[in-house]
Amino acid sequence: MSEQKKQQRGQADRLAVICTALRRAIIERALLPGDRLPEDTLGERFGASRTIARAALLQLSAEGLVELRRNRIAVVAAPSFQDARDIFDIRIALERQVVRHLAGTLTEAQVQELRQLVEAEHEARHGQDGAAIRLATEFHVRLAEMTGKPILIRYVTEICYRAGLSLSAFARPHSSECAVSEHLALIDAIRGGPALNAEDLMEEHLEAVASRALLHKTGTRGRDLMEILAPYSGDG
Amino acid sequence: MSEQKKQQRGQADRLAVICTALRRAIIERALLPGDRLPEDTLGERFGASRTIARAALLQLSAEGLVELRRNRIAVVAAPSFQDARDIFDIRIALERQVVRHLAGTLTEAQVQELRQLVEAEHEARHGQDGAAIRLATEFHVRLAEMTGKPILIRYVTEICYRAGLSLSAFARPHSSECAVSEHLALIDAIRGGPALNAEDLMEEHLEAVASRALLHKTGTRGRDLMEILAPYSGDG
DNA sequence: ACTCAAGAAAGTGTATGCACTTTTATTGCC
DNA sequence: GGCAATAAAAGTGCATACACTTTCTTGAGT
Numbered sequence: 001m002s003e004q005k006k007q008q009r010g011q012a013d014r015l016a017v018i019c020t021a022l023r024r025a026i027i028e029r030a031l032l033p034g035d036r037l038p039e040d041t042l043g044e045r046f047g048a049s050r051t052i053a054r055a056a057l058l059q060l061s062a063e064g065l066v067e068l069r070r071n072r073i074a075v076v077a078a079p080s081f082q083d084a085r086d087i088f089d090i091r092i093a094l095e096r097q098v099v100r101h102l103a104g105t106l107t108e109a110q111v112q113e114l115r116q117l118v119e120a121e122h123e124a125r126h127g128q129d130g131a132a133i134r135l136a137t138e139f140h141v142r143l144a145e146m147t148g149k150p151i152l153i154r155y156v157t158e159i160c161y162r163a164g165l166s167l168s169a170f171a172r173p174h175s176s177e178c179a180v181s182e183h184l185a186l187i188d189a190i191r192g193g194p195a196l197n198a199e200d201l202m203e204e205h206l207e208a209v210a211s212r213a214l215l216h217k218t219g220t221r222g223r224d225l226m227e228i229l230a231p232y233s234g235d236g
Numbered sequence: 237m238s239e240q241k242k243q244q245r246g247q248a249d250r251l252a253v254i255c256t257a258l259r260r261a262i263i264e265r266a267l268l269p270g271d272r273l274p275e276d277t278l279g280e281r282f283g284a285s286r287t288i289a290r291a292a293l294l295q296l297s298a299e300g301l302v303e304l305r306r307n308r309i310a311v312v313a314a315p316s317f318q319d320a321r322d323i324f325d326i327r328i329a330l331e332r333q334v335v336r337h338l339a340g341t342l343t344e345a346q347v348q349e350l351r352q353l354v355e356a357e358h359e360a361r362h363g364q365d366g367a368a369i370r371l372a373t374e375f376h377v378r379l380a381e382m383t384g385k386p387i388l389i390r391y392v393t394e395i396c397y398r399a400g401l402s403l404s405a406f407a408r409p410h411s412s413e414c415a416v417s418e419h420l421a422l423i424d425a426i427r428g429g430p431a432l433n434a435e436d437l438m439e440e441h442l443e444a445v446a447s448r449a450l451l452h453k454t455g456t457r458g459r460d461l462m463e464i465l466a467p468y469s470g471d472g
Numbered sequence: 473a474c475t476c477a478a479g480a481a482a483g484t485g486t487a488t489g490c491a492c493t494t495t496t497a498t499t500g501c502c
Numbered sequence: 503g504g505c506a507a508t509a510a511a512a513g514t515g516c517a518t519a520c521a522c523t524t525t526c527t528t529g530a531g532t
Contacts, residue, residue: 013306014486038513049487050514058291062298064387070249071493071514079387086387093329151300151315151322151398155391162387274483285517290484307484307523474532481526488519496511502504 014048018056021046021232026065026076027137027164028130030232033078036225037066045229064162077165081214084166088210091159092203095140098156099186099202101147104193110146111191117142118183125180137164139183143190171213182208250284254292257282257468262301262312263373263400264366266468269314272461273302281465300398313401317450320402324446327395328439331376334392335422335438337383340429346382347427353378354419361416373400375419379426407449418444 025031042053057074060066067077079087106114117139124131137160144156182205189198261267278289293310296302303313315323342350353375360367373396380392418441425434 040513051486051488054514055291055294058294059298062295064390073494073513082385083387086385089333090330090388090391093333094326097325097329149318149322151319152326154300155326276483286484287516287518309483309524475530477528477530479526479528482524484523485521486519487521489517491515491517493514494512496509498507498509500505500507502506 014046014052015055015059018042018046018048018053019059021229022056022060023063023065023161024134025229025232026168027161028134029168030130030229031076033076033165033169035076037074037076038225039074041225042229045226045233063158065165079162079166079169081170084163084170084214085210087159087162087166088206091156091163092206094152094156094159095144095202095206096199097152098144098147099190099198101149101152102143102190103196103198104191106146106187106191111187114139114142114187115184118180118187121183122180133164133167136183137161167209167213179208250282250288251291251295254278254282254284254289255295257465258292258296259299259301259397260370261465261468262404263397264370265404266366266465267312269312269401269405271312273310273312274461275310277461278465281462281469299394301401315398315402315405317406320399320406320450321446323395323398323402324442327392327399328442330388330392330395331380331438331442332435333388334380334383335426335434337385337388338379338426339432339434340427342382342423342427347423350375350378350423351420354416354423357419358416369400369403372419373397403445403449415444 022031022037031037037057039050039053039057042056043050046053057066057068061068061074064079065077066074068074117135121132121135121139124135140160141153141157144153147153186198186201186205189196189201192198258267258273267273273293275286275289275293278292279286282289293302293304297304297310300315301313302310304310353371357368357371357375360371376396377389377393380389380396383389422434422437422441425432425437428434
């Protein structure tokens with residue numbers, strides 16, 4: 001109708017942008033448990049007002065990645081050891097379901113895509129630490145997405161991020177959380193169909209990740225949010 | 237410091253109050269899938285501004301009970317049939333975990349509390365329809381709470397509410413979703429310990445609820461929100 | 473009657489302002 | 503110097519204002 005675009009500025013859903021950026025920063029361990037997330041700093045970084053930043057924090061708090069305390073600055077959630085264990089138990093239950101639905105149904109294209117993801121993981125292992133962890137998570141998320149079940153996808157994605165955060169809290173710095181070979185074996189088992197018991201393999205894999213990682217505890221505080229988030233301000 | 241209490245009005249966390257009220261209204265089928273939830277009406281009903289109402293809707297949307305569409309009025313979520321099925325699959329997986337952790341560990345006091353809940357269910361069956369459904373859900377939630385695992389509690393609670401909403405969308409009006417006798421058998425099986433295979437009993441129970449209910453579809457639109465919410469405005 | 477195009481009404485998206493709380497810095501006292 | 507009292511700064515909680523979008527209403531043209 002109108003010829004000029006005027007100032008229709010707000011359509012890019014900055015809420016989702018902030019959430020995505022923060023999730024990624026958390027999973028890549030740029031943001032660590034306990035790190036402070038002031039609303040105005042967040043808003044400033046993403047060119048939005050406190051209103052949006054606040055909504056993003058509420059959203060992430062619902063996902064268990066951020067802790068919101070009344071009248072206090074929000075912080076990245078710091079799951080307890082018991083929380084971490086419980087998160088992995090739930091994750092196992094959910095991902096078993098993914099594998100069950102997927103067993104014997106993967107197309108060649110899907111197998112190819114998954115293998116490429118694992119390949120990327122392998123590459124990233126020698127470079128940035130954060131990227132490898134993110135790609136390992138992405139592998140599990142993509143697997144869930146292939147079920148085409150929106151609710152399952154949502155829960156698996158969320159629990160994967162929470163698991164990533166838990167590892168961030170307890171894993172030792174350079175532990176190789178997700179062995180590439182395990183992911184490859186998983187792909188083959190799922191492709192093979194129910195007979196190969198891919199479900200059990202998935203459980204073993206996740207159990208291995210958990211026990212490999214949940215050994216000693218690290219801690220960090222008081223770093224500069226603006227600086228940490230700089231690489232995440234662009235598109236997700 | 238100051239002697240007068242002044243206007244320190246906002247400490248009651250009205251956000252939580254609204255969320256609780258809406259969850260309950262949804263589970264009791266006072267609010268049905270598709271029902272509109274305008275921010276200002278909601279705020280007015282609970283004596284808060286749109287800001288709070290909006291935050292509540294965002295929270296409930298994260299829990300899958302409310303659907304938020306850009307520039308459009310929020311509505312109670314309307315899960316698809318496939319969604320409903322997936323929700324029950326996830327619910328089964330999670331509640332199996334609850335039962336596994338609980339088997340053989342219930343104290344007499346806990347058994348007593350659960351039996352009282354089932355008794356209340358039984359009573360409610362003859363009166364208001366909504367109350368019976370709510371109490372049935374509460375039984376499962378209390379069970380989860382007895383594990384003492386915060387994360388598991390959170391997910392089970394959420395999935396129970398989503399399951400309730402799904403039933404609301406697809407169950408025929410006066411179907412007896414949760415048979416009281418099944419709940420009693422469940423208590424006994426869990427109390428008995430692992431040998432009795434309470435896990436499988438829970439799965440059977442939930443499967444029965446799902447298949448009993450997911451048969452035909454109902455639909456409703458355009459009712460008066462202020463009126464529906466009147467009984468939920470007080471404390472939860 | 474039937475369409476459909478204004479215009480009005482209802483509702484959302486978001487920035488901003490102000491009251492209040494928490495945290496941090498400062499200053500005076502010992 | 504150590505340390506509490508206190509003032510300044512930083513930050514949250516929430517209502518409100520205004521631009522924009524969607525939805526409803528109405529009435530002219532056919």
